[in-house]
Amino acid sequence: MPSMTDSAAYSRSLTDAAVAASRSLASVPGKLRDDALHRIADELTGSIKKLQDANAIDLEEAKKEALPGAGAMLDRLTLTDKRIADMAAGVRQIADQPDPVGKVIEGRVLANGLKLQKLRVPIGVILIIFESRPNVTSDAAALCIKSGNAVILRGGKEAMRSNAAVATCVQRGLNKAGLDPRIVQLVESPDRTIVGELLKQTGRIDLCIPRGGESLIRAVVEQARIPVIKHYTGNCHTYRDADCDDEMALNIAVNAKAQRPGVCNATETFLIHKDAAGRGLLLRLCKKLAEHKVEIRGDEITCKLYPQAKPAVDADWDTEYLDLIVAMRVVDSLKQAIDHINVHGSKHTDAIVTRNLAAAEAFVQQVDTACAFVNCSTRFSDGGQFGLGAEIGISTDKLHARGPMGAEDLTTYKWVAYGDGQIRG
Amino acid sequence: MPSMTDSAAYSRSLTDAAVAASRSLASVPGKLRDDALHRIADELTGSIKKLQDANAIDLEEAKKEALPGAGAMLDRLTLTDKRIADMAAGVRQIADQPDPVGKVIEGRVLANGLKLQKLRVPIGVILIIFESRPNVTSDAAALCIKSGNAVILRGGKEAMRSNAAVATCVQRGLNKAGLDPRIVQLVESPDRTIVGELLKQTGRIDLCIPRGGESLIRAVVEQARIPVIKHYTGNCHTYRDADCDDEMALNIAVNAKAQRPGVCNATETFLIHKDAAGRGLLLRLCKKLAEHKVEIRGDEITCKLYPQAKPAVDADWDTEYLDLIVAMRVVDSLKQAIDHINVHGSKHTDAIVTRNLAAAEAFVQQVDTACAFVNCSTRFSDGGQFGLGAEIGISTDKLHARGPMGAEDLTTYKWVAYGDGQIRG
Numbered sequence: 001m002p003s004m005t006d007s008a009a010y011s012r013s014l015t016d017a018a019v020a021a022s023r024s025l026a027s028v029p030g031k032l033r034d035d036a037l038h039r040i041a042d043e044l045t046g047s048i049k050k051l052q053d054a055n056a057i058d059l060e061e062a063k064k065e066a067l068p069g070a071g072a073m074l075d076r077l078t079l080t081d082k083r084i085a086d087m088a089a090g091v092r093q094i095a096d097q098p099d100p101v102g103k104v105i106e107g108r109v110l111a112n113g114l115k116l117q118k119l120r121v122p123i124g125v126i127l128i129i130f131e132s133r134p135n136v137t138s139d140a141a142a143l144c145i146k147s148g149n150a151v152i153l154r155g156g157k158e159a160m161r162s163n164a165a166v167a168t169c170v171q172r173g174l175n176k177a178g179l180d181p182r183i184v185q186l187v188e189s190p191d192r193t194i195v196g197e198l199l200k201q202t203g204r205i206d207l208c209i210p211r212g213g214e215s216l217i218r219a220v221v222e223q224a225r226i227p228v229i230k231h232y233t234g235n236c237h238t239y240r241d242a243d244c245d246d247e248m249a250l251n252i253a254v255n256a257k258a259q260r261p262g263v264c265n266a267t268e269t270f271l272i273h274k275d276a277a278g279r280g281l282l283l284r285l286c287k288k289l290a291e292h293k294v295e296i297r298g299d300e301i302t303c304k305l306y307p308q309a310k311p312a313v314d315a316d317w318d319t320e321y322l323d324l325i326v327a328m329r330v331v332d333s334l335k336q337a338i339d340h341i342n343v344h345g346s347k348h349t350d351a352i353v354t355r356n357l358a359a360a361e362a363f364v365q366q367v368d369t370a371c372a373f374v375n376c377s378t379r380f381s382d383g384g385q386f387g388l389g390a391e392i393g394i395s396t397d398k399l400h401a402r403g404p405m406g407a408e409d410l411t412t413y414k415w416v417a418y419g420d421g422q423i424r425g
Numbered sequence: 426m427p428s429m430t431d432s433a434a435y436s437r438s439l440t441d442a443a444v445a446a447s448r449s450l451a452s453v454p455g456k457l458r459d460d461a462l463h464r465i466a467d468e469l470t471g472s473i474k475k476l477q478d479a480n481a482i483d484l485e486e487a488k489k490e491a492l493p494g495a496g497a498m499l500d501r502l503t504l505t506d507k508r509i510a511d512m513a514a515g516v517r518q519i520a521d522q523p524d525p526v527g528k529v530i531e532g533r534v535l536a537n538g539l540k541l542q543k544l545r546v547p548i549g550v551i552l553i554i555f556e557s558r559p560n561v562t563s564d565a566a567a568l569c570i571k572s573g574n575a576v577i578l579r580g581g582k583e584a585m586r587s588n589a590a591v592a593t594c595v596q597r598g599l600n601k602a603g604l605d606p607r608i609v610q611l612v613e614s615p616d617r618t619i620v621g622e623l624l625k626q627t628g629r630i631d632l633c634i635p636r637g638g639e640s641l642i643r644a645v646v647e648q649a650r651i652p653v654i655k656h657y658t659g660n661c662h663t664y665r666d667a668d669c670d671d672e673m674a675l676n677i678a679v680n681a682k683a684q685r686p687g688v689c690n691a692t693e694t695f696l697i698h699k700d701a702a703g704r705g706l707l708l709r710l711c712k713k714l715a716e717h718k719v720e721i722r723g724d725e726i727t728c729k730l731y732p733q734a735k736p737a738v739d740a741d742w743d744t745e746y747l748d749l750i751v752a753m754r755v756v757d758s759l760k761q762a763i764d765h766i767n768v769h770g771s772k773h774t775d776a777i778v779t780r781n782l783a784a785a786e787a788f789v790q791q792v793d794t795a796c797a798f799v800n801c802s803t804r805f806s807d808g809g810q811f812g813l814g815a816e817i818g819i820s821t822d823k824l825h826a827r828g829p830m831g832a833e834d835l836t837t838y839k840w841v842a843y844g845d846g847q848i849r850g
Contacts, residue, residue, distance in 0.1 A: 023767065023791065023793075026790050026791045026793075027787065027790050027791060108812065110810070110811075110812065114801055114805060116811060116812075121790075123823055123824070124793065124823065206823050206824075207823075207824060227822070227824050229824075245846070248845075248846040251846060251848055252846065252848060254848075255848035255849055256848075259848070259849060342448065360843070362452065364839075364841050365451050365452045365546075366448065366451045366452060368448075368451075368549065369839065370839065370840060371839070371840040371841075371842070372839055372840070372841050372842075373841075373842045373844070374841075374842065374843045374844065375843065375844045375845055375846055375847075376539055376842060376843075376844030376845075376846065376847040376848070377847065377848045377849050379848070379849040380539060380842060380844075380847065380849060381840075385535070385849070386535075386541060386840070387533065387535065387541075397652070398548055398549065398631050398632075398837045399548070399631075399632060399652050399654075399824065399825040399837060400824040400825040402837055402838055402839065402840075403839075403840045404840070412823045412824060412827055413827055414789075414794070414795065414796070414797055414827070414828075415795060415796040415797070415806075415811070415827070415828045415829070416789050416796075416797050416798075416799075417796070417797075417798045417799065417801060417805060418785070418799045418800065418801075419798070419799060419800045419801030419805075420673075420800055420801075421670070421673040421676060421677065421800055421801065422800075422801040422802065422805065423676055423677055423679075423680035423681075423684070423801070423802045423804070424680055424684060424802050424804040424805060424810070
């Protein structure tokens with residue numbers, strides 16, 4: 001374990017290298033960045049044995065320390081042939097997307113003749129802190145390279161050797177493309193004080209994106225003196241309006257809750273207008289969900305209409321279950337539904353099922369959320385589904401980037417003006 | 426002075442009111458927001474006497490406490506007839522700009538038929554902390570109303586009564602337009618603990634913009650648990666390339682340094698290529714600047730070529746003089762100039778004077794700055810000059826907004842999808 005002084009020196013040296021690598025990227029054309037991505041993909045598919053050897057050591061240690069129920073974690077950690085092929089394919093897919101760098105956001109010629117443009121440019125140096133899945137190493141590296149940023153990656157202790165093997169492939173690919181391999185660096189120590197030091201590199205590391213559970217993100221926010229884009233919980237809602245297509249409402253409910261309950265865009269609370277509840281939709285909904293083994297925690301009316309429901313307590317409205325559990329509440333009006341979501345939601349994804357245009361528009365305008373959906377499952381809140389290519393995460397912040405984030409969200413802009421001697425009067 | 430408990434309760438009640446007012450704005454059309462702005466302008470021009478009476482008390486107290494050299498502060502504080510007319514005109518100008526809210530950033534129909542759009546929406550609740558000039562009250566309020574945000578304004582103690590009188594005009598205008606007057610609230614106490622409490626209203630106040638000196642901004646950043654967009658110093662550079670039009674270089678130098686030295690977009694350091702220095706440009710530049718009473722602090726070569734220069738010390742390269750002083754350094758290459766700016770600059774505005782296209786492009790790409798200018802004065806870095814209408818400040822941050830910020834920079838976006846029952850496979 002490095003001492004405090006060592007970790008300060010190590011994090012400074014990582015940052016120095018990242019800043020230098022970021023500068024070296026400033027004039028690199030998109031074609032060359034894409035070329036590097038294809039070479040990285042080649043390295044990954046050409047290094048299956050090395051990747052799996054490193055992964056085997058991680059798996060062995062993880063099994064030794066594994067607690068009961070760690071099966072899912074061990075599964076996520078395992079680098080099968082298919083997963084390595086998928087990682088390479090993911091990198092190639094990012095390469096094939098349009099270049100976000102240099103895109104003209106707006107531009108005009110001012111009255112004095114100055115040619116002014118607002119151009120997308122890389123952010124600079126990005127720190128990504130993540131947990132168990134080793135594929136994040138290649139995904140995140142690829143998105144940063146695509147968007148012209150240098151990146152410092154800090155993965156979980158349990159995937160240390162696997163991540164290092166992936167990072168070696170990335171750096172070899174960069175090198176073969178003639179780019180600075182320090183564009184992608186991996187923190188090669190589990191020492192947490194290094195993270196603390198990196199989070200204080202104000203003005204040198206431009207952004208931190210933590211990917212993982214809420215406790216990881218809160219710990220990062222607590223320590224950070226650099227900007228952090230947060231990917232907090234997905235406490236998503238689906239509201240059934242008075243006037244809605246009941247069959248559609250049932251299908252969407254099953255999909256939103258039960259198709260993959262462990263992800264952030266699954267719905268955690270169903271709201272239902274009293275008129276829809278009254279005509280039997282609530283009961284049908286509860287029965288249908290029960291068929292899919294979903295536990296229902298209902299408000300008073302729900303429990304009256306469907307006595308098998310457990311009574312919800314206050315905390316249920318604020319909980320991201322990530323499981324086959326849903327909270328259910330009957331509301332008196334669209335306004336009450338909107339107010340409920342604005343109080344309890346996590347500004348991630350919220351949907352309405354309705355036939356009423358005015359209700360759809362009011363919902364979309366008044367719910368304070370990254371993704372406001374009408375008549376579809378909340379499960380569509382995803383960079384891939386949106387057509388952003390790979391995503392670096394789903395921001396629950398409101399500044400800079402909101403909702404699913406792709407490569408373009410890893411850019412900022414620069415105002416560029418060309419003149420011929422203009423001075424200000 | 427309120428106690429700690431009082432200030433916590435007061436800041437909570439301000440925030441509650443702002444959140445409620447922000448929600449009430451979500452569906453208000455742009456026309457109605459613009460109508461409110463015109464009514465506010467009417468109130469300002471119709472309240473000259475009341476505004477000046479309030480201002481007179483502020484001025485009297487300020488004079489009592491004034492230290493030598495406070496003349497400039499007293500001048501900034503004074504509400505003359507012309508200044509009130511300008512404030513009203515400023516508000517009308519903001520009203521006449523296009524509505525940033527509802528603008529479609531991008532949109533497409535996905536393969537599954539979902540109609541997806543990325544739409545500009547208000548950020549929510551904004552806290553603006555500012556110093557002496559009372560006109561900021563109406564400017565900032567108008568920009569927030571235009572962009573559909575609720576705002577809490579906290580001005581300097583010295584302008585307390587003037588700000589309150591302006592805020593009354595604003596609230597009366599909102600009221601007459603049928604909007605919630607709590608859209609614009611002024612903190613009516615000089616107690617600093619209130620600011621501390623407001624800066625901790627995570628998830629309820631969405632953004633803080635401090636406007637003022639560096640120490641104000643640092644104090645805000647230190648305390649804030651909510652996002653802050655920083656408007657730090659303008660340590661701007663102008664670099665004269667080897668191949669440049671010497672007359673143009675001289676004109677731009679005088680304008681960038683001496684036209685209005687006290688503002689953030691004035692140039693603080695001149696860099697000059699050794700070839701340009703060698704052919705006599707450095708000497709002509711120094712003499713010309715001396716004619717405009719500019720003190721020169723030069724590196725070794727500058728002092729050799731122009732012995733009247735004072736030798737620069739290390740701190741000079743990092744100083745925002747805001748005065749008739751300039752640091753001057755001779756560089757060996759374009760690369761050295763870019764490196765100097767990337768180390769010492771404040772990412773605000775930096776310019777090159779050159780005839781060489783490749784040099785211009787390298788400078789624009791490689792200097793990490795909000796505004797990269799070619800062949801013009803750094804003084805053009807300004808929201809009004811850029812055509813953004815009024816500006817809320819000039820961001821030296823790289824995320825969300827960079828450089829001059831207008832009403833559109835006070836918006837975020839929302840992903841909106843309309844479907845007809847889509848579920849995820």
